[in-house]
Amino acid sequence: xxxxxxxxxxxxxxxxxxxxxxxxxxxxxxxxxxxxxxxxxxxxxxxxxxxxxxxxxxxxxxxxxxxxxxxxxxxxxxxxxxxxxxxxxxxxxxxxxxxxxxxxxxxxxxxxxxxxxxxxxxxxxxxxxxxxxxxxxxxxxxxxxxxxxxxxxxxxxxxxxxxxxxxxxxxxxxxxxxxxxxxxxxxxxxxxxxxxxxxxxxxxxxxxxxxxxxxxxxxxxxxxxxxxxxxxxxxxxxxxxxxxxxxxxxxxxxxxxxxxxxxxxxxxxxxxxxxxxxxxxxxxxxxxxxxxxxxxxxxxxxxxxxxxxxxxxxxxxxxxxxxxxxxxxxxxxxxxxxxxxxxxxxxxxxxxxxxxxxxxxxxxxxxxxxxxxxxxxxxxxxxx
Amino acid sequence: xxxxxxxxxxxxxxxxxxxxxxxxxxxxxxxxxxxxxxxxxxxxxxxxxxxxxxxxxxxxxxxxxxxxxxxxxxxxxxxxxxxx
Numbered sequence: 429x430x431x432x433x434x435x436x437x438x439x440x441x442x443x444x445x446x447x448x449x450x451x452x453x454x455x456x457x458x459x460x461x462x463x464x465x466x467x468x469x470x471x472x473x474x475x476x477x478x479x480x481x482x483x484x485x486x487x488x489x490x491x492x493x494x495x496x497x498x499x500x501x502x503x504x505x506x507x508x509x510x511x512x513x514x515x516x517x518x519x520x521x522x523x524x525x526x527x528x529x530x531x532x533x534x535x536x537x538x539x540x541x542x543x544x545x546x547x548x549x550x551x552x553x554x555x556x557x558x559x560x561x562x563x564x565x566x567x568x569x570x571x572x573x574x575x576x577x578x579x580x581x582x583x584x585x586x587x588x589x590x591x592x593x594x595x596x597x598x599x600x601x602x603x604x605x606x607x608x609x610x611x612x613x614x615x616x617x618x619x620x621x622x623x624x625x626x627x628x629x630x631x632x633x634x635x636x637x638x639x640x641x642x643x644x645x646x647x648x649x650x651x652x653x654x655x656x657x658x659x660x661x662x663x664x665x666x667x668x669x670x671x672x673x674x675x676x677x678x679x680x681x682x683x684x685x686x687x688x689x690x691x692x693x694x695x696x697x698x699x700x701x702x703x704x705x706x707x708x709x710x711x712x713x714x715x716x717x718x719x720x721x722x723x724x725x726x727x728x729x730x731x732x733x734x735x736x737x738x739x740x741x742x743x744x745x746x747x748x749x750x751x752x753x754x755x756x757x758x759x760x761x762x763x764x765x766x767x768x769x770x771x772x773x774x775x776x777x778x779x780x781x782x783x784x785x786x787x788x789x790x791x792x793x794x795x796x797x798x799x800x801x802x803x804x805x806x807x808x809x810x811x812x
Numbered sequence: 813x814x815x816x817x818x819x820x821x822x823x824x825x826x827x828x829x830x831x832x833x834x835x836x837x838x839x840x841x842x843x844x845x846x847x848x849x850x851x852x853x854x855x856x857x858x859x860x861x862x863x864x865x866x867x868x869x870x871x872x873x874x875x876x877x878x879x880x881x882x883x884x885x886x887x888x889x890x891x892x893x894x895x896x
Contacts, residue, residue, distance in 0.1 A: 461835035464856025464867040476839035659834035
């Protein structure tokens, strides 16, 4: 079996992740931040350890400004719904995931103006086109770091610099890149970084978060949820400080124990090394698929300008049929269809049919890429 | 199981406690005290000091000044350092 669905969630996980989660359940188990007894304190240390690891990985100075949620979608909703108000203008790209577009469309219905800057047919964004979309009411730029459909990397540092010069907040959706591509919130001028814990960070599902920069006024950030935090219990109003302001209710502490172990594993391996490995595999995959008659590959076609996520179609076959036959006949597990990103597929010209997506990860190998390419070659040959 | 430094040393009538906004802040402070070799331990917030239901950080009185410096260097806002 070849697992090529890492863009949806990574698998397998490093063994230390399951070990940390099992240890939490067997030996810690208490509710972090809800009491002062030794197990509650130990749970709080583990959760803080996850904040610390995430902050270090992204070069964020303050672990207490790392807010956890269930996934990157929670983080994006918090940043968008929590900061944008009727009358504000927000700019985004035409390759965003629905975890950005759906909150934006909901905000649009409430009076937030939304401008979608078109990307090229390879999913590339021109920073000058984005700058031309800015107006006096613009409050925020929100971008994906990389297309979840075809892997195209967007010019984060350029846009971060632009946002800083124009006094705007910059929200980056790093669901596809956190742990796979180096990210430095200070050097890249990222004010709000939404990350998934269960993709390239190699943690368990049910983990993700938002790194909130110093330029964000926390008192102006409306929480998505209100409730118990274990702090300021004498008050019926929500705390104003982070992370409690945005973390009501019992957290996924067992998941965060796993995430802490996962991020440390990624740090030990090194994101640059992960990137080199995945770039090499992507180059092999792009070369292999491009040489198949009847296969059409989308995106920049250059492993240096994209993540290890590659979209393609096979002439004469629906993506769903390719996916099913790759699974049943060749043991290749991938994802087909629209990938929760109709905007990106319209940009690539693959709406509404969609594509076949191979999402490679840190544990994939050249041999697996070669076998998958051979599987696609056979399907394409039989379809001709 | 504790990373809390010299647990058990911070006892006695001269001790102080660092009252913080949340248990996350308490761990944040604890990490920095441990890094500076300041003995400390996390305890439930004493009811006579605050109605908070979380944890605070206890430090022996003779290390109170070192604790104040560590808190100041950490850059986070606390509720106060008070005698236990």
